[in-house]
Amino acid sequence: MDHPVMPDHAADPRTEQSQSFAVLGDVGAPIFAAWIARHARRLGLRGAILSHDAGRVELVVTGLPDLLDAMALGCSLGPQEVWVERIDRADVVLQSLNEFASIAD
Template sequence: MATELFSIAGQVDAPGFAPWIERHARRIGVGVTLLQAASDHVEIEVEGPPALLDAMEMGCLLGPIEVWVESIVRERVCAAGA
């Protein structure tokens, strides 16, 4: 299992984006926590197997239609005491 911070930049102010992220995370089997949301960026913490974190990134890049994601920067989150 890995935990990463996703900083999603672009036109991401659609009201349905945060619920979409949560539904997509459940669908692919990763945990997600919304940390910050603004009109030009969203930060989420995603936990799961590395391959599924990649799938979460791809999902966020491609959908939903109401947002335009310009970039996603991923940063590994170290576990406490690690």
């Protein structure tokens, strides 16, 4: 029986990846950065919030691909104090990250 072969460009679902997230919309609520950090820690992700202003939150996140997807979904729903219009994600190469932290506070 033949086993499916993953194409070279497909991510291995068992290997951690790092991605940058740019969360865009009406995201300036002061509680949003802390909410993101709590959500990421609950998912077991590592990373950091790099910047946070009224229209954009930038973060880097490391974890399993399914958990990165869960993070994006959680951020898109967010707390009721924010309105997320879209999330731009891109793969990044990072040396190491600690437990999720916010440097935007």
